[in-house]
Amino acid sequence: MTPQLTLGPVLYNWAPEHWRDFYFQVADEAPVDTVFLGEVVCSKRAALFDPYLEEVVARLENAGKKLVFSTLAEVTSTIDRRLVERVAASDEFFIEANDASALSYLDGRPHAIGPYMNVYNEDSLDFFAGNGARSICLPPEMPASGIAAMGRQAAELGLDLEVQVYGRIPLALSARCYHARAHDRTKDSCQFVCDKDPDGMVLNTLEGRAFLAVNGIQTQSYTCLNLANELDELGAFGISRFRVSPQSTGTVAVTKSFHALLNKELSPAEASAKLCEIGLDVPFSNGFYHQQSGFEWHA
Amino acid sequence: MTQLFKPELVCPAGTPAGLRTAVDAGADAVYCGFQGPTNARNFPGLNFTVAEMAGAVSYAHDHGAKVLAAINSFPTAGRTELWKEAIDEAVSIGVDAVIVADIGMTQYLSKAHPGQRIHLSVQAGASSPEAINFYCRRFDIKRVVLPRILTVAEIKQVHDEIGCEIEAFVFGNIGMMAEGRCALTNYVTGQSTNMDGVCSPASHVHYEEDEDRNLKTRLGEFAIDCIACGEHAGYPTICKGRYNVSHKQEYYAFEEPVSLNLTRLLPDLMRAGVTALKIEGRQRSRAYVKAVVSAFRQAVDAYSEGGEPDISNLLALTEGSRETQGAFRSKTWR
Structure with missing residues (x-):
C-alpha cells in the first residue's frame, strides 16, 4: 500500500482569484495525489468560486491529480440542500460526503467519507464500506489507540483510511455564523465578512492567550496540527492517506515537506523544523493523537 | 383557537427518583441513560444501573408513561462492546425506544433487535430531510430528535418531507454548537x-x-x-x-449565558407537526423537573384543547437567568 498525500478542501473564504492561483500552484508544484475541492463550511460562499471552477478542474486534471468533491458539513437551509444536491447528485465527480444528506444521493455509487461524518468505530466502518465508501477520513479527535483499531478493521474491509496531518483542526459547527456575529451582522446579512481572515479570525481569551479560530459557522483550533512525528506509526496502523489542510501561506511547501518525510528524505524533526519556517506562524499541536487535550504539543 | 394535535411530552430523568418525579408530574415519556460513557450526559452521580432502569420501566409503564433509553454517544474503536451490551440490556428490559446516534451502533441495534423502536438522537446531527430519510430507509428509524439549529418554518418543511416522527427540544440548557459536532x-x-x-x-x-x-x-x-x-x-x-x-x-463570541425557552412558540411547533416536545435537564434537581414538567403539561393540554394557557409560570421558570428562542424563531439568530 503506497502512502498517498492528499490536499483537503480550502475551508476559508479566500479571494476567488487567490483561490484559483492557489490551485494552479498546486497543479504545478504540489506532490499530492488527490485534491479535494468544494465548499464545506458555508453554502453562501460556493457561488463565489464557480467562475473559476472549470479552469481549476482542468488544470488539476492535466497535472494528473485525482479530484474529489467534498460536500457541505452542515445542512439546514434550502440553499444548503440545493448545494448538496448539485454536488452529490452529479455523477461527473467522485464525492466525499460530510453529512448524511449527501449519502442519500450516493446509494450504490463508490464515494469517500469525510472527517465531519463521525466515524469512530469498526461497526461504522463496516456500515460505510457496505454502503459504497472506498476511503474514510477519520475525525480529528480520534486517539492513536482508536486509529490503530480502525486500521485493522479497514484492512479487512478493503477500505483506505485517511488522517489529517497538518493545518488548523476543525473543532465545531454551528447554525450561527460567528464571523457575522463579530461584525454585528447575521448569517443572511454577512456581506461575506469572513473574507477578512484567510486563516480564520483568532479568538483570544480575556487574558490575551490565543485560543480558537472562527471560520464562519465553523470553530477551529488556534494551533496548527502537525503529525510529522506520528507519520511512521500511522503508516504502521494501516493509514494510507495523509491530508494536508490548506492554510493561506506555505501550503504547497508544506506538502513538499510531508512528501519528503514519507520518502524518508527528511526526518520528522527536520520536517517539523521546515514546517515551522514555511507554514502558519502558530504553535503546533498533536494532543488528540496522544489522548491529551487537543491543543497540547508532545515533541 | 382551533384544537391542535397533542404532542407527547418527553422529560428528563437523571436518577430513578427523578424519573418518578417526571412521571408523576405528567410526562408522557421519560428519557434516561445507563451509568458510564454510553450516553451524552455522563456526569458523576447521574444515570441508571441496569436494575434501576428495569425498575424505572415498570414504574413508568404502571403509570402510562414510556421510557426512552439514550445510548447516544460515539464508541471509539476497540470499546464498542460496552455500547452493544447497553443496547442489549435496554432492549431486554423492555424500554419503549432506544435513542442512538452512532451509525455503527444504529446498524447493530437494527440488525440484532429487529422490531425494536429506534429513535435517532440529536447527537446524530440529522438536520435535513435527505439525511433523515437516509436513516429511515437504512434503519427504519421511527423518530428523529432534531438538532437545535432549525427554524420552526424549516421544521415544518422537514416534517412534510420525512417518513418518521419529529421530536424537538423546547426547554432547557442550549449549547451553541450543532450536536454531535463539537470537540x-x-x-x-x-x-x-x-x-x-x-x-x-x-x-x-x-x-x-x-x-x-x-x-x-x-x-x-x-x-x-x-x-x-x-x-x-x-x-x-x-x-x-x-x-x-x-x-x-x-x-x-458564540452566545450569552442563556437557556432555551420555546413556550411562546409551542402552538407553532404543534402546527408544524412535531410529535414530541423534549425538555432538557437530566442533571437538574427533582424540584426543577417537577416545576417544568407540570407547567408544560398544563400548557400543552390547554393548547391542544384549543385554549390559551397562562404561560406566565413557564416564562417565570427562567426568571433571573436569560432565555432565548435560539435558532427556532427566525433566521436572524444565525
Whole structure:
C-alpha cells in the first residue's frame, strides 16, 4: 500500500482569484495525489468560486491529480440542500460526503467519507464500506489507540483510511455564523465578512492567550496540527492517506515537506523544523493523537 | 383557537427518583441513560444501573408513561462492546425506544433487535430531510430528535418531507454548537463530548476571584469568562464565554449565558407537526423537573384543547437567568 498525500478542501473564504492561483500552484508544484475541492463550511460562499471552477478542474486534471468533491458539513437551509444536491447528485465527480444528506444521493455509487461524518468505530466502518465508501477520513479527535483499531478493521474491509496531518483542526459547527456575529451582522446579512481572515479570525481569551479560530459557522483550533512525528506509526496502523489542510501561506511547501518525510528524505524533526519556517506562524499541536487535550504539543 | 394535535411530552430523568418525579408530574415519556460513557450526559452521580432502569420501566409503564433509553454517544474503536451490551440490556428490559446516534451502533441495534423502536438522537446531527430519510430507509428509524439549529418554518418543511416522527427540544440548557459536532471540550480538557459523553466537565472548571471580586472562570488552562460581582452567570462552557478579537473586546463570541425557552412558540411547533416536545435537564434537581414538567403539561393540554394557557409560570421558570428562542424563531439568530 503506497502512502498517498492528499490536499483537503480550502475551508476559508479566500479571494476567488487567490483561490484559483492557489490551485494552479498546486497543479504545478504540489506532490499530492488527490485534491479535494468544494465548499464545506458555508453554502453562501460556493457561488463565489464557480467562475473559476472549470479552469481549476482542468488544470488539476492535466497535472494528473485525482479530484474529489467534498460536500457541505452542515445542512439546514434550502440553499444548503440545493448545494448538496448539485454536488452529490452529479455523477461527473467522485464525492466525499460530510453529512448524511449527501449519502442519500450516493446509494450504490463508490464515494469517500469525510472527517465531519463521525466515524469512530469498526461497526461504522463496516456500515460505510457496505454502503459504497472506498476511503474514510477519520475525525480529528480520534486517539492513536482508536486509529490503530480502525486500521485493522479497514484492512479487512478493503477500505483506505485517511488522517489529517497538518493545518488548523476543525473543532465545531454551528447554525450561527460567528464571523457575522463579530461584525454585528447575521448569517443572511454577512456581506461575506469572513473574507477578512484567510486563516480564520483568532479568538483570544480575556487574558490575551490565543485560543480558537472562527471560520464562519465553523470553530477551529488556534494551533496548527502537525503529525510529522506520528507519520511512521500511522503508516504502521494501516493509514494510507495523509491530508494536508490548506492554510493561506506555505501550503504547497508544506506538502513538499510531508512528501519528503514519507520518502524518508527528511526526518520528522527536520520536517517539523521546515514546517515551522514555511507554514502558519502558530504553535503546533498533536494532543488528540496522544489522548491529551487537543491543543497540547508532545515533541 | 382551533384544537391542535397533542404532542407527547418527553422529560428528563437523571436518577430513578427523578424519573418518578417526571412521571408523576405528567410526562408522557421519560428519557434516561445507563451509568458510564454510553450516553451524552455522563456526569458523576447521574444515570441508571441496569436494575434501576428495569425498575424505572415498570414504574413508568404502571403509570402510562414510556421510557426512552439514550445510548447516544460515539464508541471509539476497540470499546464498542460496552455500547452493544447497553443496547442489549435496554432492549431486554423492555424500554419503549432506544435513542442512538452512532451509525455503527444504529446498524447493530437494527440488525440484532429487529422490531425494536429506534429513535435517532440529536447527537446524530440529522438536520435535513435527505439525511433523515437516509436513516429511515437504512434503519427504519421511527423518530428523529432534531438538532437545535432549525427554524420552526424549516421544521415544518422537514416534517412534510420525512417518513418518521419529529421530536424537538423546547426547554432547557442550549449549547451553541450543532450536536454531535463539537470537540471544543476535548481540545481543552482531553475528554470528548462525542466519545465520552462529557461537556465542560466540572473536574476541569476552576474559579479565581481577583482583588475587585470579579470571578475568573477557567476550563483547563484557558480563561473562558470573567464575571463581575453581581452579574448573572450560567454554568461555564466554552461556547458561552467571553473573548477578544482584534476589533472587539470582551464579547460573547458564540452566545450569552442563556437557556432555551420555546413556550411562546409551542402552538407553532404543534402546527408544524412535531410529535414530541423534549425538555432538557437530566442533571437538574427533582424540584426543577417537577416545576417544568407540570407547567408544560398544563400548557400543552390547554393548547391542544384549543385554549390559551397562562404561560406566565413557564416564562417565570427562567426568571433571573436569560432565555432565548435560539435558532427556532427566525433566521436572524444565525
